[in-house]
Amino acid sequence: MYEHDHSEHKAKEYHEKGVVPFWPEHLLKEMVVGLTAVAALFVFSIFVHPSLGHIADPADWAYVPAPDWYFYWVQNFFDVSGYYWSELGLTKYDWVLMFLIPVLLILALYLVPFYDRSRERRLLKRPVAFGLMLFGLTFLGYFTANGIYNHDYLVAQEPITIFQQSCASCHSIQGLGGNAKGVVAVSPGHFVYPPDLTHVGSILSPAQIRQQLVNPVGGMPNLHLPPAAVDYMVNYLSSLK
């Protein structure tokens, strides 16, 4: 009896103050939102799986490093600023760019409550804080986008470089490179001509191209390309229709 009165009294008091008890009124409803997120994660994970590449090979010179998506901005920021830094001849002071500046940025984030001390909380009435937030978001967005773009560019560039270095002495693509004299294959005076690869994508399947690179036949030497280089070459060559 007392218990009942007590909780009724409390409910009234809470209502007047505009508050609710943590359990179940608050947490239960918040858990509905949270469990929806976990359920969405569960369903999404049934359909979309992360991929596993080749086993790590420290000797693979062709691989273009890629961070997880939320670190692209870090890598790209230091790529871009590092470029200008060395253009300015500041390589002696690399530690300023690579150590001091990151530490100061992290410190600046930590100290936000200590330099924004006014009692005002509305964002539009805190122009400096608002400006910093917009600047920060633009900064993250720009360097993330630029980092992804730059990574894709390097991946697209890699097979072209490899081709010029390892294949152009024999093959040609659109008239560039190639060896008209052919390579000696079987007996003296018998020549095999390395085929023009301009349209190799419509002649061979990706699997056949891979086979020729890993296990070449017909007088082509095995170039012992590392796995990433083979992947990039197969993608590139099979796009040459």
Add this chain to the structure above:
Amino acid sequence: MFTRFVRWLDERMMVSPLWRDIADHPVPAHTNPSERVSAFVYCFGGVTFLLIIAQFVTGMFLAMDYVPDITNAYNSTRYIMDHVLFGKQLLSMHNWGSTLIIIMVTLHMLRIYWMGVYKKPRELNWLVGVTLLLIILTFGFTGYLLPWDEKAYFATQVGVSFVQYVPFIGKALFNIIAGGNHIGAATLSRFFAIHVLFLPALLLSFLGLHFLMIRRNGITGPY
């Protein structure tokens, strides 16, 4: 039945007062999404916490089959994907879960920022919060190496090379983190230990502080 069980427990360890304290503490109604839909912004922290719990669970199951050495890390990951019951689903949830946590933590932090929540008396909780953010990012960085494929290896090589620029102790620091002068077997077992032992302990401690301070200060009211 339940009441009798609670009485039995109370006679031995007095749980009721603890539970009443937690359950009855008042939370402003304006933070509840069923009162006002726009209050969903108050849920980002809680959602992050729930996702962290999901991450603990999937991670524990993954650790049952994962082997942290340079030949078996890759092979056991393959094995989890191809042969373990629901292994692919687990790995997938753990992987996408990390992405979702990063998104949610960012949104949570943005709310704290744009609502000016970090102001007096909540400055200390902002410090704890930024530390939580760094812990979460370190989780992501160390976890990325564990499958030991090329993506993992070269990203870690780039990432760890940053510490070489720390003045004076850069080289030593690199050796400590990588366990040698290059990314190799020692790096993998170190990152594994950091990912599954050090960081969870740190994360739970700081979450404890975070929640304690939220309880002390209460959720910030409307402007």
